[in-house]
Amino acid sequence: MGIVVRQSLKAGVGSYLGVLVGVINQMYVSTEFLSVEQYALSRILFENSLLFASFAHLGTPFIVDRYFSLFRNDDEKHGGILSFLLMLPLVGVILFALVYWLFTPLIVGYFSKNSALLVDYHFLVIPLTVFWIYITVLDAYCRNNSRIAVPMFIREVYLRVANALLVVIFGIGWISFDWMLYLIIAAYGFAVILLIIYIGILGKGYWRWPNRTILTRPLFKQMLGYGSFTVLGALGVNVILFIDRTMLAGERDLVNAGIFIVASYMASVIEIPRKALAQISIPILTQHLRNDDFVQLEKMNRKTALHLLLSGGLVFLLIWVNIDDIFYLLPKSNVYGEGKYVVLFLLITKLFDMAAGLNTEIILYSKYYRMATWIIIFTALLGFFLNLWLISSYGFIGAAIATSFTTLVYSVLRVGYIKYRFGISPYSAQSIQILAVFGVVFLFSYLVPAHTQTPLMAMAWIVARTGVVCGLLGFYVWKWRISEEINGLIDTVLARFK
Numbered sequence: 001m002g003i004v005v006r007q008s009l010k011a012g013v014g015s016y017l018g019v020l021v022g023v024i025n026q027m028y029v030s031t032e033f034l035s036v037e038q039y040a041l042s043r044i045l046f047e048n049s050l051l052f053a054s055f056a057h058l059g060t061p062f063i064v065d066r067y068f069s070l071f072r073n074d075d076e077k078h079g080g081i082l083s084f085l086l087m088l089p090l091v092g093v094i095l096f097a098l099v100y101w102l103f104t105p106l107i108v109g110y111f112s113k114n115s116a117l118l119v120d121y122h123f124l125v126i127p128l129t130v131f132w133i134y135i136t137v138l139d140a141y142c143r144n145n146s147r148i149a150v151p152m153f154i155r156e157v158y159l160r161v162a163n164a165l166l167v168v169i170f171g172i173g174w175i176s177f178d179w180m181l182y183l184i185i186a187a188y189g190f191a192v193i194l195l196i197i198y199i200g201i202l203g204k205g206y207w208r209w210p211n212r213t214i215l216t217r218p219l220f221k222q223m224l225g226y227g228s229f230t231v232l233g234a235l236g237v238n239v240i241l242f243i244d245r246t247m248l249a250g251e252r253d254l255v256n257a258g259i260f261i262v263a264s265y266m267a268s269v270i271e272i273p274r275k276a277l278a279q280i281s282i283p284i285l286t287q288h289l290r291n292d293d294f295v296q297l298e299k300m301n302r303k304t305a306l307h308l309l310l311s312g313g314l315v316f317l318l319i320w321v322n323i324d325d326i327f328y329l330l331p332k333s334n335v336y337g338e339g340k341y342v343v344l345f346l347l348i349t350k351l352f353d354m355a356a357g358l359n360t361e362i363i364l365y366s367k368y369y370r371m372a373t374w375i376i377i378f379t380a381l382l383g384f385f386l387n388l389w390l391i392s393s394y395g396f397i398g399a400a401i402a403t404s405f406t407t408l409v410y411s412v413l414r415v416g417y418i419k420y421r422f423g424i425s426p427y428s429a430q431s432i433q434i435l436a437v438f439g440v441v442f443l444f445s446y447l448v449p450a451h452t453q454t455p456l457m458a459m460a461w462i463v464a465r466t467g468v469v470c471g472l473l474g475f476y477v478w479k480w481r482i483s484e485e486i487n488g489l490i491d492t493v494l495a496r497f498k
Contacts, residue, residue: 017157019272025164026265032331033171037117040258042181044118044249047242049128054234056096057089057133059227061140062234067223068144082199083209085141088227089133097126115249115257124181131188138195145204154191154198162187229373236376240406243380244387244399251391255335260396263339264403266319266326267346273311274354277304285358286365297362298424305357305426306434310486312354313438314473316347321442321465325458342400349404352411357426359414368421375417379410430482437476441469 030039064085100107104123111118139151163184170180245264248257288297319326320343327337363372383406390398419425481487 019156021157021160021164023269025160025167027262027330029164030167031262031336033167036258036332036335037254038177040245040249040254040261041115041117041121042184043261044246044254044257045121045125045128045181048125048246049132051235051238051242052096052100052125052129053132053136054238055231056092056129057136057231058092058224059229059231059234060085060089060092060133060137062230063088063223063227064137064140064144066226067219068141070219082141082204083207085137086134089137093130093133096129100126110250114251114253117254118249121181124185128185128188131185131192134192135188135195138192138199141204142195142199142202145202150198151195154194158194159187159191229370233373233376236373236380239380240376240383240403240410243384244391244403247384247387247391248396248399251388252395256396256399259336259339260342260399262330262336263342263396263400264346267343267350269319270312270315270347270350271354273315274308277308277311285361289362289366294422294424297422301357301359301362301424301426302428305355306428306430306482307486308354308357309351309431309434310477310482312351313434314470316351317438317441317469317473318466319347320344321469322462325453325462328453328458329455339396342396345400345404349407349411353407355426355431356411356415359411359418359426362418362422363414366421371417372414375410375413379406379413382406382409433480433482434477437473437480437482440476441472444468444472 030042034042064081068081107122108119111122135155139155142151166175166180166183166187169175170177175183245257245261248260284300285297288294288300323340323343327333327340330336360372363369363375383402386402386405387399390402392398394401415426476482478487
């Protein structure tokens with residue numbers, strides 16, 4: 001357990017450092033040095049590479065997570081699974097490149113009218129997709145060798161720092177926009193090289209042909225079947241996450257896409273606590289599922305949902321009560337500020353989704369895991385058609401409505417299925433108390449008088465409102481004893497002061 005704890009702590013530091021670098025880069029560096037169109041273009045290229053990689057890797061990262069234990073043996077060089085993991089995505093890469101080439105006339109035709117700049121660079125998504133596939137696969141191989149810190153640092157910190165530095169170099173005029181994009185893609189290629197070097201340093205770079213006594217024909221078919229099914233789920237998730245901004249570029253223009261991307265990035269901050277809490281809870285959750293202990297499963301899920309609602313609600317309030325000042329401090333605020341209500345729509349739906357607890361994890365780690373994929377596929381199709389309908393009429397506001405409604409349907413379906421299958425619900429009386437507290441604090445925020453804005457005053461008001469919101473929320477949560485864990489923590493701190 002020692003190596004797991006050490007790696008988890010290091011990975012946690014790298015993750016939060018990456019979040020900080022990402023916020024600085026996306027909210028200030030990129031918006032300062034890139035035009036709205038250039039910013040939208042760079043993000044769409046990256047996000048489309050994630051979308052394409054989610055099916056072009058043929059499920060390889062999921063295969064290694066599920067089947068690596070069958071090959072784990074250093075004396076046998078892990079049965080040559082590393083070579084298999086590198087060869088399988090190569091088939092997907094060839095198929096993806098061929099399909100993309102065949103659909104190039106349709107891609108050009110779709111974007112040429114409203115987003116001609118994207119047509120000039122759309123081909124760059126091919127190398128970016130290839131590099132992202134192998135980053136994902138090598139990261140999964142390291143993870144299954146109990147090494148997550150360095151791959152996390154490469155993925156979350158190095159790539160974001162490299163991106164920010166190249167944007168700055170472009171902004172001061174040392175390189176052209178073309179070269180900035182080429183070098184960003186090269187940075188992803190170098191990340192693959194770094195991961196290969198790291199695997200070699202670990203002594204896990206076992207380059208041998210797969211052991212046929214382990215990788216039998218029946219196992220091979222089973223692995224491909226599992227990988228194919230998980231690809232559908234991964235593809236659906238990425239469609240839900242990224243299809244809106246791509247369709248905005250095609251149906252409207254890159255300016256609409258850029259406004260939406262900044263607003264959605266701002267709203268995504270609310271989800272940061274969920275990942276950490278989910279990672280902590282999954283081992284306990286799987287144990288309850290294995291024992292069919294649904295009473296304890298519901299108790300744990302309700303506690304998790306409660307704390308996710310608390311943490312997500314705090315972030316929601318801090319963003320929304322300061323939204324005007326946050327946009328005021330952004331470069332090109334007159335443009336990006338138009339996305340204010342996009343932030344509100346997305347914050348509300350993400351908070352609702354967080355309040356549903358760990359329903360996705362409960363389905364995924366149960367024997368009904370296939371249902372998670374079917375729910376994702378349905379909501380992805382729903383999101384696609386809603387975006388197609390609403391974007392043409394309402395632009396980025398239409399995209400926000402479509403994404404919000406899709407997320408709500410996705411969440412309700414999971415909650416309903418868990419209630420039907422296991423008879424458990426994430427909601428409790430404390431959930432109502434928390435919403436009441438949020439309402440009180442939210443109303444207090446509107447009592448703040450209008451003020452003349454300068455950058456210094458905007459930052460001062462952000463600090464003041466943040467202090468008031470945290471103080472009021474903390475007081476009510478403690479006074480109403482909404483969470484035993486938080487009350488215990490506050491009581492311990494107060495006892496030390498006494």
